[in-house]
Amino acid sequence: MNVVVVGSGIAGLTAALHAHEAGHRVTVVTKGELGDGSTALAQGGVAGEYGPGDSAARHAADTLSAGAGLCDPAAVEMLVREAPARIAELAARGVGFDRDPHGRLLRGREAAHSHARIVHAGGDATGAAIRHALVAGVRRAGIDVVEHAFLLDIVADHAVRGIRSLEAGVTRDRDADAVILATGGAGHLYAHTTDPAGITGDGIAAALRAGAAAADLEFMQFHPTVLATGAPFLISEAVRGEGATLIDDTGRRFAFDFHPDGELAPRDVVSRAIARTAGAQGAPVRLDATMLGAERLARRFPTIDRVTRERGHDWAEEALPITPAAHYLMGGVCTDLDGRTTIPWLFAVGETARTGVHGANRLASNSLLEGAVFGARAAAALRAPWTALDAASVHGGPGPIMHDDGDSDAAATAPPFSRSALQRLMWEEVGLLRTRHGLRRALAVFRAWRSVSPPAGASAADHEDANLLLLAEATASAALARPASVGAHFLEIPHLETV
Known part of the structure; x- marks a missing residue:
């Protein structure tokens, strides 16, 4: 099978290595250089190393609690069950996790974990160590890599046919029997973010344009x-x-x-x-x-x-x-437990995906683990017949899209579009503390800006702006559709407000 993996963090590189080792022809297409992205910046570690008194069941309970009742229990059970094997695999691929003088893995604890179960490398350089090991593995394996290639769109009719990318200013179509999206989240929706500059929601936006279902976009973790x-x-x-x-x-x-x-x-x-x-x-x-x-x-x-x-x-x-x-997007493209989306042979993994693991609030150090677990599972699913994902069957389900045009006065007085204006508005009205009035105001402005589209010969930055605008509107709409505070979606005094 000819497989294109878009993105080169832990989820994408894990999927690429597993797919290659299973005999598939794999091409990794990445926006920057191989291994660029959020993974390399991760400090905390990988959850799932269970010591005395701890267990996968306790890890699952902590994950479900942090997710405020909106996690998919089956996805959480899958995550914690496969955690020790994926940690062992990372170590075998060369990640030098910190150990005590007896060679045992050191375990740390972070917020909302009931036990110390997080392994780390270089103290606070876990992501950098993972990036180094996985990039080296891809290079050794001889997997084809295309760097500095910007994802424009998913090419699909009834099923995926490949991707359209912008490479050195030239638009190119790359054929594929399967596409695995691993482009990260969308932290640059906001004026303040820990994400590196290229994290602009490109894979999620491309999937939405192709008709894939998404959910939980209102849950951005700060x-x-x-x-x-x-x-x-x-x-x-x-x-x-x-x-x-x-x-x-x-x-x-x-x-x-x-x-x-x-x-x-x-x-x-x-x-x-x-x-x-x-x-x-x-x-x-x-x-x-x-x-x-x-x-x-x-x-x-x-x-x-x-x-x-x-x-x-x-x-x-x-x-x-x-x-x-802004740090981590809990929502994204809806997937099943093997990364399948609602479009045949389109997979999504890592922060691009909404697996159901995180619910309304991600438990610390579950993100690197999710990338490793679901990256491997998506690659394994390439060998199986396609099983369609029905969006209606997704735990929690994609939220409704609000058709209310929002605050008409805000739309009439919307400032000229710019990325910084979008980011400020997201920070002020669709950020940590929200109101329904503010959400309606933001939605109206985003829809007033909607006529903005990349010009002919547009640069990657122009396409990034279009992706951010699409996701800003979808995020504000999803937030308006959720009437009560839960997890990362927090409404100020909602009982005093009117729609």
Whole structure:
């Protein structure tokens, strides 16, 4: 079978390696260089290494709890059951997970996990280690790689026929018997994001244009602790897992005001607590890790230690100013447990996919695991006859699209379209704290901008803007269609508002 994998993070490269090893002809098409994307930036680790008193069942329970009742239990069970095998596979492919002097994997704990079950590499450089190992594996295997190729569209009639891409300014059609989308999420919908520059929802947008079902786009996870000075830089949740605390400008720990688990509450709760506290005091809150000591911080978090010091912060002596930022999209293209979408022979894996694993709020360190598990499963499904995914059968189901044109006054006074204007509007109205009035205003503006389309001879940046606009409208529509707060979708005083 001729297989095109679009994207080269953990999900895409895992799928490519498994497909190649199964005898398929594989081409990896990637927007930047091989291995670029969010995977390389992941600090925390991979959940699923179960020690004494822990189990896959406990991991599943934590995942379901964090997902606020909207996870697909079958997908979660699949994820945790296959976790040890995928971690072992990553180690076998060359990922140097951190170990104790006896050679046993070291396990860390992050927020909303009941046990320490997260393996890491290089302290806080897990993603970089995974990227290095998988890229090396693809190179050794001789898999065809096309770099600096921008996905324009899925080519399909009743089934996938290939992709259309922009390569060196030239549009090219690439035939395929199957396409696996692994292009990541859509963090650049927002003015503040931890995602690298190329994460603009290209695979999800292309799938939507091709007619594939999507769901849960309203669930964007905001990472609570991103350095508030300079370019966005994520401070791993594992820092709080080691004992760091969140403090306001008086030095008081405030997280327990919002949840009994304090700093280790689910990410959506912690992010909102930070946003509210920072808003009330008119200045960023701070992450205090000074109690961990300089030696421990440098050993356990060498990347964070280096970057914060380069930016003038001695976090062993002072608390770091932090803010939330858009981090991970829980929704995406609807798939079954093998990555199949509603379009025959179109698969989606990783952050591009909505597998049902994350529900309304992703449990920390389940994302790298999801990429490894479902990337392998999608490749294995290439050997089986196609089984159509019925969108109506998807756990939770794709949400309805709102046909209300929104706030007509907002549409009439919409500013000229620009990416920065879109990102600001998403941050203000479709971000951490939402109102139905604000969502309707945003939807109206997005629909007023809808006439914007890439011009003839458009650049990749023009196509990125079109993708972001399509996803912004779909996200605001999905948020309006969900009447109650749950997980990452939080409506302010909804009982006082009217549609």
